[in-house]
Amino acid sequence: MHTRWRGITASTFAAVALAGLVAGCEGDKSKAQVAADANALDAGPPQPVLGGKLGAELAAAASGAPAEGRPAPGGGPTDGPPENGVFSPQAAAAALPKDMPYKIEVVDEGSEPRARLAPKIDPKSEQKLNITLGLRMGGPQGMPNLDLGVSLKAEKPADKPKEGAAAPAASAGPTKVIAKVTSATLASMSIGGPPKELADALAKLKGSALHYDLSPANAVSNQKPELAKDADPGLQPLLAALGEAIALVTPPLPEKPVGAGAYWMVTDRAVASGAQLPVLRYRVFKIEKVEGDVVSISVDTRQYAEGADLKLPGPNGEVTLTIDRLESSGKGTLAWSPSTFAPGTADASQRLQALLVPPGGSGQPGAQRSVAQVELTAKFAAAGGSVAPAAAPAAP
Secondary structure (H helix, E strand, C coil): CCCCCCCCCHHHHHHHHHCHHHCCCHHHCCHHHHHHHHHHHCCCCCCCCCCHHHHHHHHHHHCCCCCCCCCCCCCCCCCCCCCCCECCHHHHHHHCCCCCCEEEEEEECCCCCCECCCCCCCCCCEEEEEEEEEEEECCCCCEEEEEEEEEEEECCCCCCCCCCCCCCCCCCCCEEEEEEEEEEEECCCCCCCCCHHHHHHHHCCCCCEEEEEECCCCCEEEEEEECCCCCCHHHHHHHHHHHHHHHHHCCCCCCCCECCCCEEEEEEEEEECCCCEEEEEEEEEEEEEEECCEEEEEEEEEEEECCCEEEEEECCEEEEEEEEEEEEEEEEEEEECCCCCCCCEEEEEEEEEEEEECCCCCCCCCCCCEEEEEEEEEEEEECCCCCCCCCCCCCC
16 A cells, blocks of 8 residues: 555655755656656746746846846846856846845735734744645655644744842843644554654654744744754755745735835845755745735745856765756745744645756766755645635746
8 A cells, every 4th residue: 555655764764855946857857758858947037937027027136136126236238137146146137136134025905905914923922834735756665745733933032031129121032933743643543543663753853942033024034943852954945944834924014104016025035955965045925815914915026046056965975066957936825924934824835846967977978967856735724713815826
């Protein structure tokens, strides 16, 4: 019953995750399939996720130009995003300076009535979520989906004021959040359940945690995964994928009052799951409807590599591949409430496809190239409560 998953252990999970971006190389595919994938990537420059005015805004932002369409930094023309999906380090820094964690640009304020969106989280509250997490690398033979129980709380301050001392003044600093794994099982297995060895390894994820900051603007940063004491170290990438999923659907909020139909663009940096690939990420959030204090939001994502070098662990040490072309887009929906740490419901997918050149092959005609694919999917559902549901996202 479990032929497909028999023999999969925590260490296997680790090997798959660490080699994510090379999972689809020639050794795993026929030459015809590699050629077909390469042709698909070479078909032309990647198009914006969105069309019309919104697509133009995204293209202008990815070029490093101001929203008004004035020339890009350095006096160059506004040519849109890099055609091969790969920024030079200098262009990436021009698009988002290294000392700027993120920027939020309101494109349309939406219809009346408008209100300023801002978190109002009770620091003593707890949010419980059921999260189905998927990470596919190199096609459908990736990691099976996981069902995770997750509890989110504000972390207690490290130091309490001494007795009789005045309480510290409230600050506009970030909220320290801890997302703790309360359960971990495989999702959608065949009759009889998962192989015992794999089920036991996943069960030891319980107690693992993801620490992160949630800014006053609701932006996620400084994620630090912490594996449970008895968990296999090979499961560390699963916590990284969980962190990416939480950040992907947590909307940084504009300072301006906004209403239904409003949309804003968030530019920040992220690390794509499957391999430590730094990307410059553009997310366009749009308010679909407002019901009480629950705001239904759609999100479209585009990601670009921050440089052409991709460093991966190899059998004989670190290997540096060259990213010849990269395409990465995603879509999602979420239901946000000011009283919660994360969306109560969300459904999102993010796909990355890269054309890679092995060491020494860059710039050489006819050099062998590899096609790699990574797809992250995440579904959030409130545990023990209800939030207005978000519609399912369209495929990226």
